[in-house]
Amino acid sequence: MELYRIGIVRERKRVLRELGVESGGVKIMAEKMQTLWIKIRRLRTPAANILKQDALSIGADLAVPSGVITCETEYVDALLIATRAQLRTLARKERAQPFGLKRLAGELEGFLNEPGEPVKIMGVLNANEDSFYAGSRFLGEAAVERIEAMIGEGAAIIDIGGVSSRPGSEPVSAEEELERVRPICEALERSGLTEKALFSIDSYTPAVVEYALQKGFGLINDITGATDERIIALAKAYQARLCIMHMQGTPQTMQLDPHYEDVTAEVDAFFTERIEACEAAGLSRDQLILDVGIGFGKTLEHNLELLRNHANFLRHGCELLIGASRKSMIDRIIPTPTEARLPGTLAIHLKAVENGATIVRCHDVAEHRQALAVWEAIGL
Incomplete structure (x- = not known):
C-alpha cells in the first residue's frame, strides 16, 4: 500500500478524473477542496447564535466570543469557517432568517466568485x-x-x-x-x-x-x-x-x-x-x-x-x-x-x-x- 498527499486543487481534480469520476462528481467534490475563512464584523448577537447553529448543522463552524449565547452585547465579530460547498448551502439557509441574515446571505455568496479571466x-x-x-x-x-x-x-x-x-x-x-x-x-x-x-x-x-x-x-x-x-x-x-x-x-x-x-x-x-x-x-x-x-x-x-x-x-x-x-x-x-x-x-x-x-x-x-x-x- 502506498500513500501520498495531493497538495493543490488542480492536481486533485486531475486525480479524480483519472479515477473515472464523472464530470459532475468532480465539480461537486471540487467545492469541498477549499476551506474559506470569512471574518464578519458587527454581526447582531441573535444573528450570530442562529448562524452558529446553522453552520454546525452542515459541518461548518462559526467562531464567536464568549457571552454570545446570553446576548451580553448587541454586536459581535465572528469568524466563519466553511468549504465552498458548505458556504453555498449556508447562504441558502440564511435567506430565510431574520436579524440581517438575509442580507448576509447575499454577501456570503459573493465569496464563491472565482477569477473568470486569464492573467x-x-x-x-x-x-x-x-x-x-x-x-x-x-x-x-x-x-x-x-x-x-x-x-x-x-x-x-x-x-x-x-x-x-x-x-x-x-x-x-x-x-x-x-x-x-x-x-x-x-x-x-x-x-x-x-x-x-x-x-x-x-x-x-x-x-x-x-x-x-x-x-x-x-x-x-x-x-x-x-x-x-x-x-x-x-x-x-x-x-x-x-x-x-x-x-x-x-x-x-x-x-x-x-x-x-x-x-x-x-x-x-x-x-x-x-x-x-x-x-x-x-x-x-x-x-x-x-x-x-x-x-x-x-x-x-x-x-x-x-x-x-x-x-x-x-x-x-x-x-x-x-x-x-x-x-x-x-x-x-x-x-x-x-x-x-x-x-x-x-x-x-x-x-x-x-x-x-x-x-x-x-x-x-x-x-x-x-x-x-x-x-x-x-x-x-
Missing part, C-alpha cells in the same frame, strides 16, 4: 521626469519604441501616465499633463498600435482622460477611485473599462501617517461604495477593475495584510489588478535600491495572482511573462 500583463510607461523608477520614463519616439517592445514581450495592456503619483510628488496642471501625453497619443494613433493592445490612461483629470479615449484608449486607471463623477460619465460615454484604486489621502499626504482600524474591511467598504456609484451611473461590473492601492496611504503591514486577504475582493465580481512593481515595501522588508527590486516584485505579484489578481501592472514585462508561465505550469 494579463499591464506594462507601465511614464511620460514625465518624476516617476520613482527611472526605467519607466519615456518621451516622444522612444515611448513608441518602448510600447512596441512591451507588446512584443507579452503585455496585453499598456498604461500611460503623464503625472507621477509617488509619495510627495507635486501635482501639475491639466494643461501640462495633457501636453505630456499628447505626443504619445498622437504617435500611437499614427502607428496603429492601439489595435494591438488595450491602452490605459493613468489619470484622474477629465480633460486628459477624454483626450486619450478619443485617441483609442479603452481603460481609465484612476488612482482616486473614480470619486469624480465626470470620470464615471466618460467611461460610460466611451464604453471604456474603469480601474478603481483605493488611496488614503493624496500623493502629497498619503504616506505621512496612514491609519486604519481594519485595512481590509475599510478598503472593501470603499470598493462597495464606488461600485454602487458606478452601477447607478450605468456601468456594469465587468467594466470595473479593482486595485487595493499597494503603497498608496498604507504602511508595510497594511500592504502585507491586503496581499494576504486579496482573494476577499473577488466577492465584488470585478477583475482585480495588482501593482507593486519595485515599490518601497520591498525595501522595508529587505533593504534594496529601486533598480534591484525585481525579485521582490515577482514574489508579490505571483502571490496576488494566486489570490485572484488577473491584471499585473509592472515595469518588467518579459520577466513577468516568464514567471507567470512557470507559475501556471505548476498550477493551483
Whole structure:
C-alpha cells in the first residue's frame, strides 16, 4: 500500500478524473477542496447564535466570543469557517432568517466568485521626469519604441501616465499633463498600435482622460477611485473599462501617517461604495477593475495584510489588478535600491495572482511573462 498527499486543487481534480469520476462528481467534490475563512464584523448577537447553529448543522463552524449565547452585547465579530460547498448551502439557509441574515446571505455568496479571466500583463510607461523608477520614463519616439517592445514581450495592456503619483510628488496642471501625453497619443494613433493592445490612461483629470479615449484608449486607471463623477460619465460615454484604486489621502499626504482600524474591511467598504456609484451611473461590473492601492496611504503591514486577504475582493465580481512593481515595501522588508527590486516584485505579484489578481501592472514585462508561465505550469 502506498500513500501520498495531493497538495493543490488542480492536481486533485486531475486525480479524480483519472479515477473515472464523472464530470459532475468532480465539480461537486471540487467545492469541498477549499476551506474559506470569512471574518464578519458587527454581526447582531441573535444573528450570530442562529448562524452558529446553522453552520454546525452542515459541518461548518462559526467562531464567536464568549457571552454570545446570553446576548451580553448587541454586536459581535465572528469568524466563519466553511468549504465552498458548505458556504453555498449556508447562504441558502440564511435567506430565510431574520436579524440581517438575509442580507448576509447575499454577501456570503459573493465569496464563491472565482477569477473568470486569464492573467494579463499591464506594462507601465511614464511620460514625465518624476516617476520613482527611472526605467519607466519615456518621451516622444522612444515611448513608441518602448510600447512596441512591451507588446512584443507579452503585455496585453499598456498604461500611460503623464503625472507621477509617488509619495510627495507635486501635482501639475491639466494643461501640462495633457501636453505630456499628447505626443504619445498622437504617435500611437499614427502607428496603429492601439489595435494591438488595450491602452490605459493613468489619470484622474477629465480633460486628459477624454483626450486619450478619443485617441483609442479603452481603460481609465484612476488612482482616486473614480470619486469624480465626470470620470464615471466618460467611461460610460466611451464604453471604456474603469480601474478603481483605493488611496488614503493624496500623493502629497498619503504616506505621512496612514491609519486604519481594519485595512481590509475599510478598503472593501470603499470598493462597495464606488461600485454602487458606478452601477447607478450605468456601468456594469465587468467594466470595473479593482486595485487595493499597494503603497498608496498604507504602511508595510497594511500592504502585507491586503496581499494576504486579496482573494476577499473577488466577492465584488470585478477583475482585480495588482501593482507593486519595485515599490518601497520591498525595501522595508529587505533593504534594496529601486533598480534591484525585481525579485521582490515577482514574489508579490505571483502571490496576488494566486489570490485572484488577473491584471499585473509592472515595469518588467518579459520577466513577468516568464514567471507567470512557470507559475501556471505548476498550477493551483
